[in-house]
Amino acid sequence: MPDKETRNERVYLGLREEILSGAREPGSPLRTAELCTRFECSVGVARESLLRLAERDLVQERPMQGFRVAALSEADLRDLTDARLEIETLALKHSVRDGDTAWEARVVGAHHLLLVTPRAGDARTSVAAGKAHGAFHTALLEGCRNQRILAMAYRLRDKGELYRRWSVAEPDGERDVDAEHHGLLDAVLARDADLAADRLAAHLEATHEVLVKGL
Amino acid sequence: MPDKETRNERVYLGLREEILSGAREPGSPLRTAELCTRFECSVGVARESLLRLAERDLVQERPMQGFRVAALSEADLRDLTDARLEIETLALKHSVRDGDTAWEARVVGAHHLLLVTPRAGDARTSVAAGKAHGAFHTALLEGCRNQRILAMAYRLRDKGELYRRWSVAEPDGERDVDAEHHGLLDAVLARDADLAADRLAAHLEATHEVLVKGL
DNA sequence: CTACGCCAGATATTCGAATATCTTGTTAAT
DNA sequence: ATTAACAAGATATTCGAATATCTGGCGTAG
Secondary structure (H helix, E strand, O other): OOOOOOHHHHHHHHHHHHHHOOOOOOOOEEOHHHHHHHHOOOHHHHHHHHHHHHHOOOEEEEOOOEEEEOOOOHHHHHHHHHHHHHHHHHHHHHHHHHOOHHHHHHHHHHHHHHHHOOOOOOOOOOHHHHHHHHHHHHHHHOOOOOHHHHHHHHHHHHHHHHHHHOOOOOOOOOOOHHHHHHHHHHHHHOOOHHHHHHHHHHHHHHHHHHHHHOO | OOOOOOHHHHHHHHHHHHHHOOOOOOOOEEOHHHHHHHHOOOHHHHHHHHHHHHHOOOEEEEOOOEEEEOOOOHHHHHHHHHHHHHHHHHHHHHHHHHOOHHHHHHHHHHHHHHHHOOOOOOOOOOHHHHHHHHHHHHHHHOOOOOHHHHHHHHHHHHHHHHHHHOOOOOOOOOOOHHHHHHHHHHHHHOOOHHHHHHHHHHHHHHHHHHHHHOO
């Protein structure tokens, strides 16, 4: 019994982590030969993993020209943010409406972790802070009962994380991210779906501004 | 030069067509061996195509247990319809807001084709009518400039087509589908995004009712 | 000088056999 | 009778070589 999980899963998760952690430059080619040696697998497995990542928009595929890490651009970021402004707020409304107390508890927990995790200046360098931030936003949506809307929101968030990793975060004097998160939490606990959605939208738009500058 | 398009693409499109046309029963297993002989390809290619279809939710994948045609259920249809009620109307609003005159022309054309294509009683038997109906709804969304929202809407529509194929359509005296389509067209041409969205929502919900009965 | 075709190396795609896993039916022990 | 262990066949996954395609540099014709 060589493995419990399939090779495919292992390579998929490993490569996903490398891309999301910023180890691979956006737009850089992902050659099957290299992946085979790095992850000790065959071409077929590497291709399947690449295909899965392409479906999450973390990798770009072009027929007969192989795969690359998804390229980043201001226009694409605008498209992404616009989609998130609608889909993620929609998922949050569902979540606030349908989430049970266990979900509520997870949100509070994730928020606490976010508070106590030290935040570095540069999002790319601080892995722990990035994870805590991502976990909080993920938890916010987890109450949504509609599987499809939830999956869409997660997909968009994934790509958002890629932009986040590759933006040079410069301190923004006018912005108080902790306050934004706290406001979000309060609205959620008060079960005010519209207010929570508005605050999430503001948060996303503010983040967009920062990311555009850091591109 | 054996082929211009990749084998993969050919198998993907072919199998997609087979599933969407109702040639394969929902829930039935899709064995690589069979696909290899039918489409004259190797296991690897069959797997990749299966993976692509799984991403569009037309096929279900379970690790170490292979692939099956996506199963249909009332609960899943409810989930799908709810998602469509929000995403597809959203895409339509974008479309009405941002679509240019060339798009408008395509909508009018698609609607005309829908009018002149004879409709059979059973959606599964009449391929032409199904295509014309699908083309009209697709055209409605085509004006949407946000690529992600558009892609999401298309994905949901694909799965919806699968339900449509497998529902036994029984004549519904209270429903006038032509009128619904015409109302949709009018609202679009009047550039009334909210009205169009409302009418699309009503159309989707009405279709849902029919499909649930025919399941 | 520029455009076009051709060659060689690099890369992507595809194949079919080898390996690992699951499923089902049978037997034996509790 | 019920459960557990096992074996055999079917199926999924993985491999590494074989094939097809692309890319970039070079030479030739216009």
